[in-house]
Amino acid sequence: DAGVTQSPTHLIKTRGQQVTLRCSPKSGHDTVSWYQQALGQGPQFIFQYYEEEERQRGNFPDRFSGHQFPNYSSELNVNALLLGDSALYLCASSLEPKGSTDTQYFGPGTRLTVL
């Protein structure tokens, strides 16, 4: 049973460029959440997708957008990259939340470096 997978593993971009990160959820999961983890910090919630729609969003600008496909996989797009966007981007999958104890499973992340 494959867990959450993310691609690419590492990515180097320059300021102003655009980037797309990809995530495949754990088998059977229908909900994907994205987090940004800067160096020395805990993960910060970006947004969540369920039924191909963005359902909840954290405090991130519109430069951050996403998409969920019918097979539940998801993409995170970041436009007009800034140096401060350098971070580990984590994808987490789960079943559609029913309560406060639902479990999210995290992927290994994509390390984005913006030069």
Next chain:
Amino acid sequence: TQLLEQSPQFLSIQEGENLTVYCNSSSVFSSLQWYRQEPGEGPVLLVTVVTGGEVKKLKRLTFQFGDARKDSSLHITAAQPGDTGLYLCAGPPSGGSNYKLTFGKGTLLTVNP
């Protein structure tokens, strides 16, 4: 905004020692989760505590949720090098589902052989 403060930020100990790390907030959380994250990996869920005063044990790890559901602690007995990692606490917004988790900054634990 509900914040989670973790302490200490860094901890370096010798194999066999005991340790406790803390997760505190001024806000009430409906539940708290503890994760361990190793370099190059995503966080892995260790436990979820839900009830105020709850104590859960996972082998050498003991987790406690404060009576007022504003704080939690993780105690490791006889630490081993394999316990090395970043320990994160996280919780959902009060009354909400856990899909919008708030994380603390974590405690980076190093256990030296």
